[in-house]
Amino acid sequence: MNLTGVADRLRLELADYTVAGVNTALGRTGVAAIEREQRVPGILHASRQPGRLPLLVKLFLLGHALTAEEYEVALPSIPLEEAIDTGLVTKDIKARIALRPIAVPERHGGGELIIASDLGPLQGCSPKHDHVMPVGGATKTLAAITSYEPGQSVLDLGTGCGYHALLAARAGARVVATDVSERALDFARLNAALAGLTIETRLGSLYEPVPERFDRIVTNPPFVVTPPSVREIIGTYDYRDAGVDGDSLLTSILTGVGDHLTDDGVAWMLGNWLVDAEVDSGEFGVAWQDPVREWLGDREAWVVLRDATDPAQYAEMWLRDAGITGSAFTMAYCSWLKEINAESVAFGYITVGALPGPQRLEDYRGPIGDSFADAAWQNRRLAALSDDALMSKHLRTNGVVEKRLHTPGQADPWFIALSGHGREIPVSAEAAGFVGACDGELSVAQIIGALAGLLDASTDDMVHAVLPTVRELIGAGLLVDIG
Numbered sequence: 001m002n003l004t005g006v007a008d009r010l011r012l013e014l015a016d017y018t019v020a021g022v023n024t025a026l027g028r029t030g031v032a033a034i035e036r037e038q039r040v041p042g043i044l045h046a047s048r049q050p051g052r053l054p055l056l057v058k059l060f061l062l063g064h065a066l067t068a069e070e071y072e073v074a075l076p077s078i079p080l081e082e083a084i085d086t087g088l089v090t091k092d093i094k095a096r097i098a099l100r101p102i103a104v105p106e107r108h109g110g111g112e113l114i115i116a117s118d119l120g121p122l123q124g125c126s127p128k129h130d131h132v133m134p135v136g137g138a139t140k141t142l143a144a145i146t147s148y149e150p151g152q153s154v155l156d157l158g159t160g161c162g163y164h165a166l167l168a169a170r171a172g173a174r175v176v177a178t179d180v181s182e183r184a185l186d187f188a189r190l191n192a193a194l195a196g197l198t199i200e201t202r203l204g205s206l207y208e209p210v211p212e213r214f215d216r217i218v219t220n221p222p223f224v225v226t227p228p229s230v231r232e233i234i235g236t237y238d239y240r241d242a243g244v245d246g247d248s249l250l251t252s253i254l255t256g257v258g259d260h261l262t263d264d265g266v267a268w269m270l271g272n273w274l275v276d277a278e279v280d281s282g283e284f285g286v287a288w289q290d291p292v293r294e295w296l297g298d299r300e301a302w303v304v305l306r307d308a309t310d311p312a313q314y315a316e317m318w319l320r321d322a323g324i325t326g327s328a329f330t331m332a333y334c335s336w337l338k339e340i341n342a343e344s345v346a347f348g349y350i351t352v353g354a355l356p357g358p359q360r361l362e363d364y365r366g367p368i369g370d371s372f373a374d375a376a377w378q379n380r381r382l383a384a385l386s387d388d389a390l391m392s393k394h395l396r397t398n399g400v401v402e403k404r405l406h407t408p409g410q411a412d413p414w415f416i417a418l419s420g421h422g423r424e425i426p427v428s429a430e431a432a433g434f435v436g437a438c439d440g441e442l443s444v445a446q447i448i449g450a451l452a453g454l455l456d457a458s459t460d461d462m463v464h465a466v467l468p469t470v471r472e473l474i475g476a477g478l479l480v481d482i483g
Contacts, residue, residue, distance in 0.1 A: 003086050003097075003186075007193035009077045010088070014114055014194070016053050017060075019101045025049055025057040037121045039063065060099035063123025065092055097187075098123055102135050105143060108167045114194050116187055117161045126323035132187045133239045135163050138270055141306075142220050145349055146268050148173045155210055155260065157219035157253070160239060162188030162199065164218045169197040173216070178202045178209050181238050207256050214260060217267035221249055224318055225272050227339035233332045234324055246341070247273040247291070254295040254352065261354035269350050274342035279308045281343075288346045289361045300357025302380035304364050307347040311340045351380070358384030362475060383475040387467060391445040395438045395470075395479045402432065423476040430455065430462065431469040440482040444470065 003010070023031050030042030039062040046054035046062070055074035058064040071080055071093050083089045087096050097116045104111050117134035119125040133139075143164065148154060150172030156165040159177035165188060168175045177188050177199050185201040192199045202209035224240040225247055242249045250271040257267045277287035292303050309317075315336035319329055360380045382393070398420070405415040417426045418435060427435070430451060437447045444467075452462040473479045 003088060003190050004193065006078050006082065006086055006088060007190055010075075011114075011194050011196070013075050013077060014056070014099070017056055017099070017101055017114060018112055019103050021053050022057055022061065022101055025054040026061075034061070034122055039122055039124070056099075059089070059093075060095050060097070061122075063095060063098070063119055063125070065094045068093065095119070095123070097190075098134060100134055102163070104167070104170075107147060108143065109170050113163070113166055113191070115161055115163060116190050116194065118183075118187075121323075127237060127239070127321075129235050129237055130181055130183050131237065131239050132161055132181070132184045134161065138220055139163055141349070142218065142268060142270055143167060145351065146216075146218055147171075148216060152215040153212075153262075154216045154218065155214040156199075157206065157210075157217060158221045159188045159201070160184050160220070162191045164220070165199045166191060166195055166197055168216070168218070169199050170195070175199040176202060176210060176214070178204055180205050180242075184238070206252055207260055210260060212260070213262050213265065215262050215265050217257060217261060217265070217269075219253060219267070219269045221253060221269065221271065223247075223250060223270060223272045225274060225314075225340065225345060226318070227336055229335040229339055230315075230332045233328060233335065234319070234322060237322060240318070240321070247271070251295050254292075254350070257352055258299060258354055263354055265354045267350075267352050269352075271348065271350060273346050273348075274340070275308065275344040275346050276342060278343045279310060284308070284344065285363065288344075288363070292348075292350070292361065293359070296352065296359065298356040299359075300353035300355060300381070301359045301361075302351040302384070303359075303361040304349045305346055305362070306349060307365060308344050309347075310344055311337055311342065314345045315340070357381070358386075360384040360471075360475060362472075379477050379480070380475055382481050383471045387463070390467065390470070391443065391448070391463075393444050394440050394442070394482050395444060395474070396440040396482055397435060397438050398478055398480045400435065400478050402435075418473065418478055421477045423478070425469070425472055425476060425478070427469050427473075428465060430465045431473075434466050434470065435473065435479065438479060 025046045026042040027045035030045045033041040043058055043062050043064050046058050052074050055066060055070050059066055059074060066074060084091055089095055098119050099114055099116050102113050102115050104113055115135050118132045120127060148168040148171035152173040154168040154173040154175045156175060156177040159165050159179050162177055165175045165177040179185050182203055185203060188201055222240045222242045226241045236243045250273055253269060261267060273291050275288045277283040288305055315333055319332055324332060360383050400418050400420050403417045404413040406413050416429060416432050417424050433451055434447055448462050448466055449459055452459045
């Protein structure tokens with residue numbers, strides 16, 4: 001793939017290739033269908049629409065062939081022979097790459113990016129071993145907890161199509177994007193050109209090509225835990241499987257991150273790790289934390305468990321993702337279950353600092369709200385403070401709504417919850433009373449002392465009754481430090 005010569009012209013040709021424009025070309029049924037990776041409704045609707053945009057949608061989003069006449073209408077500034085020679089389309093005028101407009105979150109400046117990636121199931125293609133993914137759910141998840149500032153140095157470790165590198169570059173950061181796949185770096189460079197941005201790309205594994213330190217590191221690594229015997233059957237897929245044993249890739253990233261962050265640096269990452277307890281067992285509530293604590297050492301961190309599954313479901317999901325069927329599926333499935341040396345597999349977000357500091361690990365497998373974005377790192381730092389340090393803070397509420405449920409005829413509620421930023425957290429009456437007094441005037445210690453006197457309880461008992469909930473509310477962004 002050598003599309004640098006046509007990138008500038010392609011960018012101009014795609015000026016109307018926006019989320020709204022594409023959705024109009026697809027129609028409501030077509031938009032819903034592509035979320036299920038079905039393209040026929042979109043092709044039929046686009047074929048009934050006049051103009052260039054429906055042709056671009058059929059070519060680059062839906063993987064549909066154009067006639068030579070349609071191609072000239074769709075991309076008049078790029079002659080067909082040149083498009084074939086550079087790898088933009090095939091001789092039968094089908095796209096060699098997928099292009100999709102992506103709405104950028106407001107926290108990253110809003111607007112849109114057009115992201116090029118390899119053809120996938122939506123275009124009728126199974127992922128190859130060097131497949132470069134489009135922007136998917138995990139990529140968007142990671143973007144929701146990251147932020148960048150002008151002048152920062154940012155490392156996008158395992159950049160793939162380059163989406164996170166582009167978000168950082170849009171913010172005015174100096175970006176280095178690395179990957180073990182030259183094909184991935186080709187896509188990252190193309191996407192930067194389509195966005196009119198500049199990033200530096202380096203080929204290599206993990207930290208090998210980056211001896212320097214960075215203010216921010218972001219990585220959505222190939223975290224799938226695939227046993228060696230399974231790779232012998234289905235091969236290694238670069239985008240999801242690093243070809244290493246167990247969860248050792250995440251171990252390497254976490255143990256090496258401190259050598260590549262500046263003193264006030266922060267790293268964000270996603271990962272899978274093995275857990276020696278069943279998901280539904282009582283032991284799982286502690287066991288999922290054990291491997292991560294070992295890898296983190298004493299480094300400041302916030303870890304959120306987002307999901308967990310048993311090995312059978314995990315194997316089924318990733319074999320389906322690769323399009324494995326028939327006897328190969330059965331052989332790989334058996335090998336996976338025999339060799340994955342764990343009772344469960346966990347998936348989570350990890351935010352880690354360069355220096356020793358407080359750590360907060362929380363199990364949150366509900367919907368994601370704003371509390372996982374704006375000021376999330378500072379919120380988790382506050383929530384992880386020692387009791388004495390937290391007691392001196394002055395807190396105020398932040399977009400909190402209280403819900404109380406009563407049984408008819410009963411004065412006291414049987415359920416109280418505080419909600420906001422996509423979270424709903426059940427609380428005790430004591431904790432609700434504490435939050436009601438959080439206007440920034442009194443310290444945590446003063447409010448707890450007043451509650452203890454009002455309820456005729458000891459201060460220590462009130463601390464034990466209230467402070468754990470206060471930490472959870474801070475972590476959720478419902479209580480904030482006034483500074």
